[in-house]
Amino acid sequence: MAAHPGERRRRVIPINFTYSRPENLTEALEAYTIAEKEGLKPLYLAGGTEITTFCRNGTITPGALVDIKRIPDCLRLDEEGGDYVFGGALTLNEVVESGFFPLLSRTARIVDHTVRNRLTLGGNIAGRLPYRETVLPFLLAEARVHLSGPDGERVVPILDVFSKRLKIEPGELLVQLLVSKAALSGSWYYRREVRKTRVDYPLLTACFLSINGSIRMAVTGAYGFPFRAREAEEVLNDSTIAPAEKPALALSAIPYSFSEDMRGSGSYRRMLLERSIAQALEKFKAGE
């Protein structure tokens, strides 16, 4: 009475979907477009961890999954021109181990090694969970994103298409992220704070990049979404403000409210973020 492997399903996700695994971008778009026309509510599938979770609890019911993990364009990890190219279907371990972009390697080191074998860069940035930690280094480096959709391909600055989440056209796929090597010349600071255990969503993740004496800052978790903290940067780079006052002032410049949830209060997040800013300033000052 031993189980057939196919029977060993304690719990099924009661939805039917078509599955395709295209070998190139053209096929992927075709599969997506056909499924869309048939009303199947298709999704691009990379690691699938979020899709599984949200299907389990019934939040989403995709009728078609287009697996992009075999598409060479989505798996690129190399240099071209003055850019580093990161494919959207790379696993986070591949990103971490590439070492091209040290701040990204650090930021992508979330959860544990086993899970990072499954998580992908594109999935982390374009998924539904609100943290999207790996986008922070790209927001700081002012990367470009290579998108491919029913209306063709385009390469646009990430800051034009990312506002709290990736805002791209239906059917558009995040193929690659392109980072200019010149943007990586500065020093960086990274801080991730958790409720208690490291393998958890962050109370906050803050990334800082200092390029030619100008500090850039991006945050997620603290306010419920990732963003480039432009207003805070203005304070940090204002030489008329005393350094000791900068962290608190930078925070008051940010026009959002702190998150309050089961992981932590807004006041705790505020303290941690203020400290992160101070530590970043300290590091950059020491480096100058």
Added chain:
Amino acid sequence: MKRPNSVGKSYPRKDGPDKVHGRIRYTDDIHPPGTLHTAFVISPHAHAVIVSIDTATAEASPGVCKVVTGADFDILLGIYLGDKPPLARGKVRHFGEPVAAVIADTPYNAATGARLIRVEYEPLPPVNSIQEAMDSSAPIIHERMETYAHIPDMLPEPGSNVANRTRIRKGDVEAAFSEADIIIEQEFSFPPGDHAAMEPRVSIAEISPDGTVTIRSSTQAPFVVRSLMSAFFDIRPGKIVVIAPPVGGGYGGKAGIQLEGLAYLLSKSVGGRPVRVANSREEDIISSPGHVGLEAKVKLGARKDGTLTAMDLLYLFDSGAYADYAVNVSRAGAIACTGPYRVPNVKADSLCVYTNHPFSAAYRGFGHEVIFAIERALDALAGQLEIDPMELRILNAIRAGDTSPTCSVMDLSTGDLPECLRRAAGMVGWEKGTRIEIGGNRVRAKGISGFWKAPAMPANAGAGVILTFNEDGSINLSSGILEIGQGTYTGLAQIVADRFGVDPVEVHVNYDINTRLSPHDWATAASRSLFMAGRAAIAAADNAIDQIRQIAAEPLRCPAADLDVSGGRVYLRDDPERGIALDKVVHGYQYPDGSAIGGQVIGRGRYISRGLTGIDPETGQGTPALEWTLGAEAVEIEVDLSDGSYRVLKAVCAMDVGKVINPLLARGNVVGSIGMALGYSTTEGYIFDKKARPLNYRFRDYKTPRFGEQPEYDVSFVETPQGDGPCGARGLGEQGILGIPGALANAVSRAIGRPVDFLPITPEKIWQLIRGKGGEE
């Protein structure tokens, strides 16, 4: 002739290779042909009236055989107190309570059917805390409690939310407090949580045409399932077969009766076909029971020198919506209410309180978690008297000749708690300082705690072992004990091997328990498996050896009394060369002419607890404890005072286990207990919203410690023999979980200079205390 000994030596666990290679068959790996599958509709409310359930669409859905709701089953189940309908009936009492079940040919069709059921609710005000539940204006969660059947040991209070109240009255507490030099009063709490066992619960039930009910289940208590099934459903026990494969982590959550009764009812509703009920992870957390929460009020009286004179204790256990095992957890908390200390005057009320939280079962430690409150109060006392907390505990440590809270006399088997305290202190470097500032806002601090635990079990709990033999003389061991990860199979094999003077590899232990084949056993719970089945194993081995001597005496032409058995032979004690290999004896001896004598050897052994009684309902006096295992634990932590973050650097345990049967597995068990304790002390526990719904009922949100976050562990055993224990051993399966919460909270309190009176201790809560939202210690 030197006998090889195996008791006291380390052997890797017998079930280890099969587990790490994935070869063990758990309940979920069993698929009887024609099994139907089940999916549940669960309540999104913590407390609501069920207005209507529309099942029509689901019933018409492909592959669906049957849809049932609470209205179909007019019966209440519960191990001690029958308070729980198999499916919610009339109203729901907790978030995640199953209200309807869909039975279908495939898991897919069952799940699809379940999504087609529409339930209309009318929300009721939820009871979201013990305090709310105890308020006189609180909604009554069980309106008809007076009609509930229960065993005499449980004392429910109809018209309130109290499912059980156990009283301890010892000495004259009022007089003792009036004479006390110092009185400490403090309150402590922790929230309910989950066991987080790797294996979610699963049960498969079928009813054959002759009425035989077969249950396959992930259970720690197949014989309890059999007897309760018989009582609830009026089935003769002989017509019930419970088959229990090895369990992938029990921790108490698979004790008593869990999904088995519902699986039986569902099978009955489809004409007896096999029906599988299998929890998803989420259902295992919110639809099946977890760990109790606690609110404790502790009042200590002492003399100036630190001698404890009185305790007045109120323990309120949050059992959630149903009582399950929690009524007995609250009783066990009363029996152990003082912690392992000599207290001449005790008044304790220990209550099991209903709330609209997910309900609670047994959990490793079983109510003895009240030690957390006692140990925090002792540190407060030590602080006020300026006595070393370790010395205060040694001064008050319970010893042989003292009386327990139930006024039973601690006998000569009482463990050496002062030695355990000294060892734990030494292992954590107590003498080098308990609070050291190491610069950069960082402080290293230590905390220590005593602990004790007795099995909470029926006074007539028993165990049995049967030994049979193979043609090579090797031994087959059958007991009623489940292998749930605790290592008992290896321990039992060692005990039998030791008796036979062979390597434990010669003893084969049967994994699956079958209530028709295996000797009766109460349950694999209460840290008494090795104790009681160990005694039965010794008796069975001696019984088999007697039979072997009787058979061999004839061909060896000597009295049976002159024979020894060792190393796979039976031989003359004073002339070892004259003997016979066991394989020539265990199935009867055959003479060269072909004639045979003796027949096969079948060793049988049994054990029943000795001289135990219930407790008096007014005073709590009685002798309910098989034995007490005493010990001490300590931790060293490093706290960052700027943000409250901390690491546990080292966690140590010194425990008096009577005799260590297997040092490797004993250490593993204690380390596992400490790790589990660190889980519920640092991160676990439900976080409820205002509507009494737990927010963290997925592993994305319910956080247990990870492998890389473990501290350095150090474990030491003291061996004061247990007079009636097997080879002098006593229980150690749960005890290591009990001292860590108090030791950790004591260390954090010492580090930050403010009392930490709650679990889990998260960095943010520490930070809030440091900022001033808490009193000075």
